[in-house]
Amino acid sequence: xxxxxxxxxxxxxxxxxxxxxxxxxxxxxxxxxxxxxxxxxxxxxxxxxxxxxxxxxxxxxxxxxxxxxxxxxxxxxxxxxxxxxxxxxxxxxxxxxxxxxxxxxxxxxxxxxxxxxxxxxxxxxxxxxxxxxxxxxxxxxxxxxxxxxxxxxxxxxxxxxxxxxxxxxxxxxxxxxxxxxxxxxxxxxxxxxxxxxxxxxxxxxxxxxxxxxxxxxxxxxxxxxxxxxxxxxxxxxxxxxxxxxxxxxxxxxxxxxxxxxxxxxxxxxxxxxxx
Amino acid sequence: xxxxxxxxxxxxxxxxxxxxxxxxxxxxxxxxxxxxxxxxxxxxxxxxxxxxxxxxxxxxxxxxxxxxxxxxxxxxxxxxxxxxxxxxxxxxxxxxxxxxxxxxxxxxxxxxxxxxxxxxxxxxxxxxxxxxxxxxxxxxxxxxxxxxxxxxxxxxxxxxxxxxxxxxxxxxxxxxxxxxxxxxxxxxxxxxxxxxxxxxxxxxxxxxxxxxxxxxxxxxxxxxxxxxxxxxxxxxxxxxxxxxxxxxxxxxxxxxxxxxxxxxxxxxxxxxxxxxxxxxxxxxxxxxxxxxxxxxxxxxxxxxxxxxxxxxxxxxxxxxxxxxxx
Numbered sequence: 001x002x003x004x005x006x007x008x009x010x011x012x013x014x015x016x017x018x019x020x021x022x023x024x025x026x027x028x029x030x031x032x033x034x035x036x037x038x039x040x041x042x043x044x045x046x047x048x049x050x051x052x053x054x055x056x057x058x059x060x061x062x063x064x065x066x067x068x069x070x071x072x073x074x075x076x077x078x079x080x081x082x083x084x085x086x087x088x089x090x091x092x093x094x095x096x097x098x099x100x101x102x103x104x105x106x107x108x109x110x111x112x113x114x115x116x117x118x119x120x121x122x123x124x125x126x127x128x129x130x131x132x133x134x135x136x137x138x139x140x141x142x143x144x145x146x147x148x149x150x151x152x153x154x155x156x157x158x159x160x161x162x163x164x165x166x167x168x169x170x171x172x173x174x175x176x177x178x179x180x181x182x183x184x185x186x187x188x189x190x191x192x193x194x195x196x197x198x199x200x201x202x203x204x205x206x207x208x209x210x211x212x213x214x215x216x217x218x219x220x221x222x223x224x225x226x227x228x229x230x231x232x233x234x235x236x237x238x239x240x241x242x243x244x245x246x247x248x249x250x251x252x253x254x255x256x257x258x259x260x261x262x263x264x265x266x267x268x269x270x271x272x273x274x275x
Numbered sequence: 276x277x278x279x280x281x282x283x284x285x286x287x288x289x290x291x292x293x294x295x296x297x298x299x300x301x302x303x304x305x306x307x308x309x310x311x312x313x314x315x316x317x318x319x320x321x322x323x324x325x326x327x328x329x330x331x332x333x334x335x336x337x338x339x340x341x342x343x344x345x346x347x348x349x350x351x352x353x354x355x356x357x358x359x360x361x362x363x364x365x366x367x368x369x370x371x372x373x374x375x376x377x378x379x380x381x382x383x384x385x386x387x388x389x390x391x392x393x394x395x396x397x398x399x400x401x402x403x404x405x406x407x408x409x410x411x412x413x414x415x416x417x418x419x420x421x422x423x424x425x426x427x428x429x430x431x432x433x434x435x436x437x438x439x440x441x442x443x444x445x446x447x448x449x450x451x452x453x454x455x456x457x458x459x460x461x462x463x464x465x466x467x468x469x470x471x472x473x474x475x476x477x478x479x480x481x482x483x484x485x486x487x488x489x490x491x492x493x494x495x496x497x498x499x500x501x502x503x504x505x506x507x508x509x510x511x512x513x514x515x516x517x518x519x520x521x522x523x524x525x526x527x528x529x530x531x532x533x534x535x536x537x538x539x540x541x542x543x544x545x546x547x548x549x550x551x552x553x554x555x556x557x558x559x560x561x562x563x564x565x566x567x568x569x570x571x572x573x574x575x576x577x578x579x580x581x582x583x584x585x586x587x588x589x590x591x592x593x594x595x596x597x598x599x600x601x
Binding site for chain 2: 015117118119121122123124125126129130131132133134206210213214217218219220230233237240241242247248251252254255258259261262263266
């Protein structure tokens, strides 16, 4: 298992290896980051605000004199955790609906697909802004809003895959054999679309990281005292004029995470190339 | 004979375009229902919000009646929609002004920003896309691929932050806040919006260039291109004379899709630079939960998105020679 994973990682082009390294790095930070933090998250530890890099504070201090590195390590957990959970929810919901449409016949497929087409024609940022205005932005709601916003995109891709697979001979054989719809969807169709779905999951994850940190940046996402990477950029925006590290560090952190995932997906065999 | 057949081809195309237009209108109608329903799910209503916590139940009921909130939902929807269509989407609760008036001061700014961005982004994206397609598999192509792939995933506020650091903090060339008012002359205005445009361009160009490259490469694999190459046509001529006429529809499609991305990107960029456009107005509407204003802004953005999609599809129909000359 581990050996074959290593073999695959070695077969990736350089950009893919860089992407993989970045993804693993951020997953580790999300898991153990808060334990590595040199200072408590909310503590005022520096004498100066917007300090530059120093031996005591590797990434300087923020607008209240707190340690940026410590806050970044804990913010990464919110960003990665929320986005991963939301992407998982969006992908599983979208795929479940797509499978239902594929085995349910035109009666299920038609209305569901029309509805999804309609949702997809609302730009995602605009849609999530309306949802945030209507429901608010606690952590749980943010997760649901981000997931809901990206269900239609996943549905569209999963449905196209599932409808194609449903025409295959082996699925027809299973039907003739008398298998139920549930069995056909789960045991016959799903296993054969898992690879493109994984790539799509990665893309949803990137979109959701950007959406959530964008919302937090606008002050509409994760609310204080919690802070994800987008909130860190927002709260230090007054340091922009002095080019503070406190504002650059979290923004660069988000970029390395999303660029890493993108590079990895693009380098996967069967992906990229002309896309 | 030829004239008659091309005429019937034109009618076929017109019918297709008519159908596509009708389906856009239908989608827009369904979008308006969705937005209306979501906005109505808000716990507590506008009357409660306007009067605050201390209001008695009678006062709230009276104001609710005055605002028409006690009517059934479908009646309110119809009156909102007819208001929207006739140019009166209601009263902004926070600004205490008609929504139409608030929006009319902001919309031209946003349109101007989008137009200037498109003006810069489209030529740049076309050259990058076509250039890297011609160099397919080469070093430049791979470098551009990695660069655009990364740019697509970079958050808008990082681009904006870096732009501010370089151009207004270090070089002191440009103001870090975008000013736009009617009494500014063009030079001042352009200096003011240079950085928002630059930021939006970086984001849109990457997207557009990738899609342009894909469209051109898709054509390059066709037999007619191979034929042209084999008979010794120069590479630039192959691209301009043979590939472009066939790739124009997917390219316009790509342009429209990427420009629709501007709608979302503008939300962040207008806010960070304090640009008085529609997107920053919408963010304010969310913060202050000004639902009539928010609904109107959301509908404008959705309409703009659907118009872009419509343009993309109509170009595809018109550019398809099989439809034109049937």
